[in-house]
Amino acid sequence: MAKLTILEFPDPRLRKKASPVETVDDELRTLIDDMFETMYAAPGIGLAATQVDVHRRLLVADVSSNGDEPYALVNPVILEKDGVQVSEEGCLSVPGYFEEVERAEHIRVRYLDRNGDEVEQEMEGLLAVCVQHEIDHLDGKLFVDYISEAKRSRIRKRLMRDQRHRSAAVV
Ligand code: GNR
Ligand code: NI
Numbered sequence: 001m002a003k004l005t006i007l008e009f010p011d012p013r014l015r016k017k018a019s020p021v022e023t024v025d026d027e028l029r030t031l032i033d034d035m036f037e038t039m040y041a042a043p044g045i046g047l048a049a050t051q052v053d054v055h056r057r058l059l060v061a062d063v064s065s066n067g068d069e070p071y072a073l074v075n076p077v078i079l080e081k082d083g084v085q086v087s088e089e090g091c092l093s094v095p096g097y098f099e100e101v102e103r104a105e106h107i108r109v110r111y112l113d114r115n116g117d118e119v120e121q122e123m124e125g126l127l128a129v130c131v132q133h134e135i136d137h138l139d140g141k142l143f144v145d146y147i148s149e150a151k152r153s154r155i156r157k158r159l160m161r162d163q164r165h166r167s168a169a170v171v
Contacts, residue, residue: 004034005053006052007051014140018048018050018054021056021112023116024115028074031054039061046062046133057138059131072114074113074116075111079109079110082106086102086103089143091133091142094143094155102146107122107123109122
């Protein structure tokens with residue numbers, strides 16, 4: 001197992017659109033395990049492959065309080081959305097910032113699981129928020145894209161300053 005490095009806003013690699021996974025094989029399952037390790041260590045409730053600089057359509061999530069409900073979604077597609085919920089979102093790629101975002105309350109998602117079997121599943125509440133947030137990552141989109149340009153630009157400047165200070169500290 002290996003913990004992976006998470007890219008941080010405004011890294012341009014977070015804007016790449018991920019391509020479909022072609023085969024669910026052992027190499028992909030190793031990546032899934034590494035993404036879970038990275039997500040649980042952070043700690044976070046979800047992680048998209050884009051955030052670890054792998055531009056394939058894959059995400060992991062676990063919104064349980066015990067960390068015992070892991071989901072790995074390969075090539076996820078939202079088939080249906082309904083209702084609206086607003087919640088405070090954060091992102092491991094935008095550390096330290098939280099903003100209200102509007103998402104669908106219920107979604108129906110089709111994906112391949114870690115065995116390559118097709119699954120169709122209804123999700124609601126926090127799991128639905130998380131999966132919508134992660135699928136956005138696969139399309140190069142971040143939760144800060146839903147807030148004002150003024151706020152986003154303030155966050156960009158502060159994170160760039162933090163990143164500068166961090167890289168200066170290790171030389
Ligand atoms: O850990 C995370 N928490 C979170 C809280 C509210 C809405 C979405 C999320 S996802 C985030 C982890 C992350 O950045 N996934 O891409
Ligand atoms: Ni995120």
